[in-house]
Amino acid sequence: MSWTNGYGLRGGAAILGLIALASAPAFAHHGWSWTEDGFFELKGVIAEIYIGNPHATLDVDAEGEIWRVELAPPSRTIAAGFTEAVAKKGDEVTAIGNRSKDETEKRMKAVRIIVGGKTYDVYPDRVPSN
């Protein structure tokens, strides 16, 4: 009994702690902790568009590289006017927001999307002042 009550549980807790530590740097689309502070602009062509739960995303082809652009939850994205009716595969797009702190990761979270000359602020409170 002593080994299970002592080392067994403690060992389990240690393993879980290690899993949590190992995964921590990979924090991604919830919140902004995984993004750089400065603004980042991505120009490319829409390769894939998803407006839905749990949140909207765009895949953008920028000079042959596919970037994942995270948007807001669908309610917020649609409230900003950005729907499947205003953008489609093949459209030119500019995404302004914050890119991943991980330089090797082609991923960003957008606060503003520009398609067809129209601007959609999916996070109006975070857009750069201009």
Place this chain on the structure above:
Amino acid sequence: MEFLEALEQSGLARSLKASFVIYPVVNALHVLSIGMVLTSVMLIDFRMLGGFQAIDRQSFIALLRRVALTGFCGALLTGFAMFSIRATEYAAMPVFLAKMGLIVLAALNFLVFVSLQEGVSSPNLLRASAALSLVLWLGVLLCGRFIGFL
């Protein structure tokens, strides 16, 4: 892959994808189900590891096992519903696959635990199974939560 793509086009996935209300409700029911599973499983495991000695083991475990299995069915249904929306995305995520793998291991461990209990087996084996159950289910919880962050 074709199955996953067909799943994404199903009526279930399409209605969940666009809904402002149903998705958070299904999500909340998933959390409720997970809470039922984790709480009841951990209480069973703690009882097996020597806790709550004053409570009769048989009836304690019988009650909590019903809660755990009910919660597991709920988690399976709500989880499948949320999975269906972006099935190909989730199926490609290592952390999602890790979660599914851990659930399979936890299920196998449960079958071992049940077979041990019914036979005449070493108390150390039962405790080892209970300790493993704790680690596996907490791992499932952790992997599940990380799906939203990777």
